[in-house]
Amino acid sequence: MKKLAATALLVIAVLILLSLAMSARAVSITDEQADAAGVREVEAALDEEAYDILGGxxxxxxxxxxxxxxxxxxxxxxxxxILRSALRSGAVVLIISALSGVASTALDTAESKWSAPADIAGTAAVSLCVFGGSGGFLGTARETLEALDSVSKVLLPSITALAATTGAAISAPAKYAAASLFIDVxxxxxxxxxxxxxxAxxxxxxxxxxxxxxxxxxAASLLKWISTTLMTLTVLAFIAYIGLTGLITGNADAAALRLAKTAISTALPVVGGIMSDAATxxxxxxxxxxxSVGVFGILAVTAICAVPFLRLGANFLxxxxxxxLSFGSxxxxxxxAGLADVFGLIMGLTGSCAVMLYISLISLIKVVT
Amino acid sequence: MTMLDALRGWIFKLIGASVLSAIALSVTLSPKMKRVVALCCSFLAAAVLLSPLSGLAGSSFSLDAFREQGSYRAGVLEQKNEELNRAIIEEQCRAYILSKAAELGAEAEASVALKEDLTPYSCRVISDCGGAVRFVLSETIERDLGIPLSRQYWG
Structure with missing residues (x-):
């Protein structure tokens, strides 16, 4: 009786130890997979501002x-x-607009030739106010695009690897190729x-x-049309290509997965159970x-674009x-209105890249196993 | 050349083309000639406007190269997953042998080696159990794990 109790205790102890070992093993499995998939590099690729926004x-x-x-x-x-800064710029521009309007109206007489120069001076002052400081919004847009590009170069391969090993062996590399190509374009x-x-x-x-x-x-209408069309066509072509890629390669993924499952089930029952647990x-x-990496990626892209978008959006509005309120001029x-459209176009440009990254990440996260 | 330098150069070219066109139009007196000069100036302006597109001609966009990049990282992770799979199966087979030994009232240490297809190939069991217990355990290992007696090493 005593021997039976001791044996039962021993078996229970072994089972408890096994379960602890499995949970510890689960943690180390994810760590090792994260290292192999290059997940650590994703964190390192973020710029300081985005990293702070995500709270480390x-x-x-x-x-x-x-x-x-x-x-x-x-x-x-x-x-x-951001709002305060935009309102300050708006107030300065409004004052310049008012002074320019007053000067132009006062000088707009038969004898005076200073009405047109007053308009030119007002326009120059407004333009300097918008584009004069700190390399302007174009520099910000360029930096944002470069940040998105550098993050995509580590994030997309990482999540492609994870998607490929969890049921999308064929479609994940194809989607990655499409996303990288279009972002590069x-x-x-x-x-x-x-x-x-x-x-221009x-x-x-x-x-x-x-x-x-x-x-x-x-000329302004044509240039606006060119930039809007180029951005729209690039994004639409990307969406169409990645959608088609998903449709075409989806069946190949399903076939590959069925084959893997069949291979496991033909082993010995006990061994088959062990192998199935390990694979699971x-x-x-x-x-x-x-x-988790996919969601982090989406949040990281949002963090990179948040401040530039808010600045551009606030200035646009x-x-x-x-x-x-331009006092009749x-x-x-x-x-x-044209300068507001410039902010809108720059927002559109950074938004196009962000949208392409969002769609890529969502299509790679949403793998059906 | 940075993007801003290229941008600056392009803007200066546009301004230069506009100034040249304005001068050309102002020195042309005949209305007929003015139309011809205006047409030439518009071609010049269009050429300068579209000159950045020539930068695209040297770019190469290769889908296959990107596909290879995507497959590379997936290959590294696949290899790691196979290693993890192997480690887990070895550990679980070992734990199975120990649990069976414990059921028979014996203390043991075990290690299991796997084949390429991850099925058990051989095992080493170190135990001070008696002959009868060893016989039963050995049969269990052969039946449940598929390791024949010839590949069970007892110590």
């Missing part, structure tokens, strides 16, 4: 709710300064074509406001990591509002 979170944390909360609270804390287009076209649009708007007439408005542990670890109204 890590991509392999299973629960990213706290990361999301950090993002929201950081954005909330930055918003008042957008980066090249933005630096070689879209940014210069946006600058701004220049055409300023010249049109300074010199009057309709000569520059046609490894697969679950990779799937959990895929979800303020300048649109100020353009309606049609030139000044067109100038301010």
């Amino acid at each position: 979170a890590s991509p392999d944390e299973p629960d990213q709710t706290s990361t999301f909360k950090n993002l929201l609270s950081s954005v909330r804390s930055l918003l008042p300064d 957008l980066m090249t287009l933005s630096s070689n074509v879209i940014m210069p076209v946006i600058c 649009y701004g220049a055409a708007v300023i010249a049109g406001a300074a010199f009057g007439g309709n000569a520059f408005s046609g 542990s490894v697969l679950s670890g990779a799937a959990a990591l895929r979800s 303020v300048f649109k509002a100020v353009s309606k 049609v030139r000044m109204e067109k100038l301010l």
